[in-house]
Amino acid sequence: MEATKEKIRHLLKEKRAILLAHNYVLPEVQDVADLCGDSLELSIKAAATDAEVIVFCGVHFMAETASILSPEKTVLLPVPEAGCPMADMVTVEGLAARKAELPGVPVVTYVNSSAAVKALSDVCCTSANVVAVVNSLDADEVLMTPDRNLAQYAASKTDKTIHLWEGYCPFHNTLTAEKALAVKAAHPGSIFMAHPECPPDLLAVADVVTSTSGMLRYAKESPATTFIIGTEVGILHPLSQQNPEKTFIAASLEMTCLDMKRIRLSDIVSCLETFHGEIKVPEEIRIPALSAVQKMISMV
Ligand code: 13P
Ligand code: SF4
Numbered sequence: 001m002e003a004t005k006e007k008i009r010h011l012l013k014e015k016r017a018i019l020l021a022h023n024y025v026l027p028e029v030q031d032v033a034d035l036c037g038d039s040l041e042l043s044i045k046a047a048a049t050d051a052e053v054i055v056f057c058g059v060h061f062m063a064e065t066a067s068i069l070s071p072e073k074t075v076l077l078p079v080p081e082a083g084c085p086m087a088d089m090v091t092v093e094g095l096a097a098r099k100a101e102l103p104g105v106p107v108v109t110y111v112n113s114s115a116a117v118k119a120l121s122d123v124c125c126t127s128a129n130v131v132a133v134v135n136s137l138d139a140d141e142v143l144m145t146p147d148r149n150l151a152q153y154a155a156s157k158t159d160k161t162i163h164l165w166e167g168y169c170p171f172h173n174t175l176t177a178e179k180a181l182a183v184k185a186a187h188p189g190s191i192f193m194a195h196p197e198c199p200p201d202l203l204a205v206a207d208v209v210t211s212t213s214g215m216l217r218y219a220k221e222s223p224a225t226t227f228i229i230g231t232e233v234g235i236l237h238p239l240s241q242q243n244p245e246k247t248f249i250a251a252s253l254e255m256t257c258l259d260m261k262r263i264r265l266s267d268i269v270s271c272l273e274t275f276h277g278e279i280k281v282p283e284e285i286r287i288p289a290l291s292a293v294q295k296m297i298s299m300v
Helices: 001-014 027-032 039-048 058-069 093-103 115-119 130-136 148-155 178-183 212-219 235-241 265-274 283-298
Strands: 017-022 035-037 054-055 074-076 107-110 121-126 141-145 161-163 193-196 226-230 247-250
Touching: 001 017, 001 027, 001 265, 017 027, 027 235, 027 265, 035 039, 039 054, 039 058, 039 283, 054 058, 054 265, 058 074, 058 115, 058 283, 093 115, 093 141, 107 130, 115 283, 121 130, 121 283, 130 148, 141 148, 148 161, 178 193, 178 226, 193 212, 212 235, 212 265, 226 235, 235 247
Parallel strands: 017 035, 017 054, 054 074, 107 121, 107 141, 141 161, 193 226, 226 247
Antiparallel strands: none
16 A cells, blocks of 8 residues: 555656545545645635646545636546535526526525536535625525535524525435434543534534534544544544544444545556546636635635
């Protein structure tokens, strides 16, 4: 494995490329990356880098966001089929039809969505900034896509009326309050952290609700020593690495996103050697999608 990592580092240098990895991908992929983070951090870092090539270890919508922000760069997704089932729950046709039913209502779209859906939206949000984005809008009503759980979380933090879209993450949506409370009860004094993609009754019993990088920050700063983690299990790797003296326990091993686990070190090598898996958003979609993404970034 070390030899493959070395080969990747060498190829990255040779091709003037940067390797970005989401907090959920395989541990060995996170370890070889130049930068790891949550979706918001990765979109900002993708825009700021002066590398000519971005190798994105995550899923399709993340690579599209990098292409939206950096059209002059080559964006590569080592396994181009790695997608997000929740992103697929909203289509351009479906959103256009719903917008026609809600004239004048601004659309806030979670970054876990296709570039084409972003292009039909007023502003994007991530789990890290959803409440600030919703509250920034000069409107009493908002349509949020595609995650109904994230939308209900935002609704609990704002006076605005939120129209839901019936999408959800098939992994985060499985976590129940009973299950999480049972794990917490087995570890007295532990802190239960949950991602806002989880259902509302689960979030109601969480001690902390935050994005993946929010969890990393909280765990570092908290005096607590044991944490129950209510998000995709990949986050346990950076949590344990950054806090070797603390204990992190998955609230449920069912929260394993298969798409986030698809990219292996060998895929990164072949992608850098052949430049396959290029993700390029066409200009007619990129320009309106960029407007929605930039509005979000300018608020951070
Ligand atoms: P964050 O990185 O925004 O916490 O997102 C979680 C997620 O599900 C990404 O697919
Ligand atoms: Fe999509 Fe859920 Fe996987 Fe994130 S964890 S990429 S929201 S399916």
